[in-house]
Amino acid sequence: xxxxxxxxxxxxxxxxxxxxxxxxxxxxxxxxxxxxxxxxxxxxxxxxxxxxxxxxxxxxxxxxxxxxxxxxxxxxxxxxxxxxxxxxxxxxxxxxxxxxxxxxxxxxxxxxxxxxxxxxxxxxxxxxxxxxxxxxxxxxxxxxxxxxxxxxxxxxxxxxxxxxxxxxxxxxxxxxxxxxxxxxxxxxxxxxxxxxxxxxxxxxxxxxxxxxxxxxxxxxxxxxxxxxxxxxxxxxxxxxxxxxxxxxxxxxxxxxxxxxxxxxxxxxxxxxxxxxxxxxxxxxxxxxxxxxxxxxxxxxxxxxxxxxxxxxxxxxxxxxxxxxxxxxxxxxxxxxxxxxxxxxxxxxxxxxxxxxxxxxxxxxxxxxxxxxxxxxxxxxxxxxxxxxxxxxxxxxxxxxxxxxxxxxxxxxxxxxxxxx
Amino acid sequence: xxxxxxxxxxxxxxxxxxxxxxxxxxxxxxxxxxxxxxxxxxxxxxxxxxxxxxxxxxxxxxxxxxxxxxxxxxxxxxxxxxxxxxxxxxxxxxxxxxxxxxxxxxxxxxxxxxxxxxxxxxx
Numbered sequence: 183x184x185x186x187x188x189x190x191x192x193x194x195x196x197x198x199x200x201x202x203x204x205x206x207x208x209x210x211x212x213x214x215x216x217x218x219x220x221x222x223x224x225x226x227x228x229x230x231x232x233x234x235x236x237x238x239x240x241x242x243x244x245x246x247x248x249x250x251x252x253x254x255x256x257x258x259x260x261x262x263x264x265x266x267x268x269x270x271x272x273x274x275x276x277x278x279x280x281x282x283x284x285x286x287x288x289x290x291x292x293x294x295x296x297x298x299x300x301x302x303x304x305x306x307x308x309x310x311x312x313x314x315x316x317x318x319x320x321x322x323x324x325x326x327x328x329x330x331x332x333x334x335x336x337x338x339x340x341x342x343x344x345x346x347x348x349x350x351x352x353x354x355x356x357x358x359x360x361x362x363x364x365x366x367x368x369x370x371x372x373x374x375x376x377x378x379x380x381x382x383x384x385x386x387x388x389x390x391x392x393x394x395x396x397x398x399x400x401x402x403x404x405x406x407x408x409x410x411x412x413x414x415x416x417x418x419x420x421x422x423x424x425x426x427x428x429x430x431x432x433x434x435x436x437x438x439x440x441x442x443x444x445x446x447x448x449x450x451x452x453x454x455x456x457x458x459x460x461x462x463x464x465x466x467x468x469x470x471x472x473x474x475x476x477x478x479x480x481x482x483x484x485x486x487x488x489x490x491x492x493x494x495x496x497x498x499x500x501x502x503x504x505x506x507x508x509x510x511x512x513x514x515x516x517x518x519x520x521x522x523x524x525x526x527x528x529x530x531x532x533x534x535x536x537x538x539x540x541x542x543x544x545x546x547x548x549x550x551x552x553x554x555x556x557x558x559x560x561x562x563x564x565x566x567x568x569x570x571x572x573x574x575x576x577x578x579x580x581x582x583x584x585x586x587x588x589x590x591x592x593x594x595x596x597x598x599x600x601x602x
Numbered sequence: 603x604x605x606x607x608x609x610x611x612x613x614x615x616x617x618x619x620x621x622x623x624x625x626x627x628x629x630x631x632x633x634x635x636x637x638x639x640x641x642x643x644x645x646x647x648x649x650x651x652x653x654x655x656x657x658x659x660x661x662x663x664x665x666x667x668x669x670x671x672x673x674x675x676x677x678x679x680x681x682x683x684x685x686x687x688x689x690x691x692x693x694x695x696x697x698x699x700x701x702x703x704x705x706x707x708x709x710x711x712x713x714x715x716x717x718x719x720x721x722x723x724x725x
Binding site (some may be wrong): 368372375376378379382383384386387417418 | 617618621622624625628630641659686687706708709711712713
C-alpha cells in the first residue's frame with residue numbers, strides 16, 4: 183500500500199520534474215530563438231555573472247566563439263574587456279535589488295574589432311518572461327548596442343552646428359564692420375561738407391555783393407572758386423552714395439509719384455545751365471500717365487544725372503527731348519540729345535565707375551565719372567531698367583523703365599515706409 | 603511797418619553760424635543764435651522766435667532732442683533742420699519730431715535757404 187503510494191508519488195514527482203525540465207527546455211528554446219533574432223548582441227548571465235549563453239549577434243559583432251564565451255565570468259571575456267568597476271557594481275545590484283540599468287555607455291578598444299562605443303542595457307529576465315522563480319533560475323539579460331557610427335554622425339552634426347555658429351559669428355562681425363564703415367563714411371562726409379559749405383556760402387555772399395560790389399576780375403575768380411567747390415560737393419555726395427550702394431544701404435522709400443511733375447522740376451532746377459547753353463528742351467510727356475509707386479528722391483537723382491549729362495555734353499544750341507510712355511506695367515522715360523555722343527567701342531562701359539568718354543574735350547565740365555554708375559545702381563534699386571543708344575557726333579538717347587507697381591526688395595536692401 | 607520775423611539759428615560751427623546770421627540779417631530778419639542745443643532751449647524760451655533753423659549734430663543737446671524738448675515745452679514754431687548728415691536714421695528721427703523740412707547744408711545756397719524760410723513763415 184505504502185509502496186504503491188510511494189511509487190505513485192515518485193512517478194508523480196518524476197513526472198513533475200520532467201515537466202519542469204521540459205518547461206525549462208521549452209522556455210529556454212523560446213528565449214534563445216527570440217534572442218537570436220534580435221539585431222543586437224545579447225548576453226545572458228547567471229547570478230554569478232557567468233555567461234550562460236550569448237546570441238548569434240554577440241558572436242558576430244565581437245568575433246568570438248561560443249567556446250571562449252559560455253561559462254566564463256563576464257569580467258574574463260576577451261582579455262577583461264568588460265572588467266569595468268562601474269559596470270560591475272551595476273550588474274551585481276540587478277538581482278538582489280531587482281534593478282535594471284539603461285544606456286550605460288562604454289568606450290573600449292575591443293581586441294578583435296577595435297575601438298567601439300557600446301550602450302549597455304541590463305535587467306533580470308524571469309519576471310518579465312512570466313516564469314516563476316522556482317522553475318527558472320534568475321538570470322540577467324545584458325543587451326549591447328553598438329553606437330559608434332551614431333556617435334560619429336552626432337559628432338559630425340555637432341561639428342556642423344559649430345561651423346554654422348562660427349559662420350553666424352563671422353556674419354555678426356561683418357555686420358559690425360559694415361556699421362563701422364558706414365558710420366565712418368557718414369562722419370567723414372559730414373566733416374568734409376562743413377568746410378565746403380563754409381566756402382560755398384561765403385563765396386556766394388561775395389558774388390552776391392553782400393560785402394560790396396566786386397570788379398569783374400574779382401567776380402571771375404570767386405566764380406571759379408565757387409564752381410570748383412561745387413564739384414567737391416558733388417564728389418562728396420557721389421562718394422557717399424557709392425559707399426551706400428556698395429554696402430547695400432541704399433534706402434528705398436516708395437510712394438506714389440507723379441513722374442511728369444518730377445521731370446518738370448528737374449528741368450526747372452537746371453534751367454540756368456540750359457539757358458546758358460541756349461539749348462531747346464522739348465517736353466513730350468503725355469497727359470494721363472499713371473502715378474508710379476517709386477522712390478521720388480532716387481528717381482529725381484536718376485533724371486538729374488541723365489538730363490544734366492545731356493545739357494553738358496551737347497554743344498550750345500542743341501536740342502533735348504523728353505518722352506514718356508506706358509508700356510507693359512512700366513513707364514519708359516526717354517531723354518534724347520543732339521550732343522557729342524559716346525564712342526561705340528566705349529558704350530558698354532558707360533555704367534562703370536570713373537567712365538569718361540574719349541571724345542569729351544575741353545570746354546566740358548570735369549565730371550566725377552561716378553554719375554552714371556550711381557544712376558544705374560539707383561535704377562536697379564527701383565527694379566527698373568536703363569539702356570542707351572548713341573552715335574558719336576549725332577547724340578545720345580537714354581531710356582529708363584520704372585515699374586508702375588513698385589519695387590521688389592533685393593538682398594541687402596532696406597525698404598522703409600514713408601516716415602512722413 | 604510789420605514787426606521783423608525772428609528766427610533762432612542753432613549751429614555749432616561758428617563760420618557757418620555767422621554766414622547764416624549775416625545773410626538773414628541782410629534779408630531783414632531778426633536773428634538770435636545759439637551754439638548748442640542747451641543754449642538753444644534757453645534762448646527759445648526767452649526770445650520766442652517765429653521759426654527755428656536747427657543743426658542736428660551739436661554739443662550738449664543735439665538738434666533732434668532740442669526739437670523734441672521744444673514740443674514738450676509747448677513751443678510750436680516751425681522747425682527747419684539744416685545739417686550735413688543725410689543718413690536715413692537722422693532723416694527719420696528728424697521727421698518723427700515734426701514734419702519739418704530737412705536741408706543738406708552743402709546742397710543749399712544761402713539765397714535758397716532764405717526763400718525756404720520765408721515760404722515756411724508765409725504758410
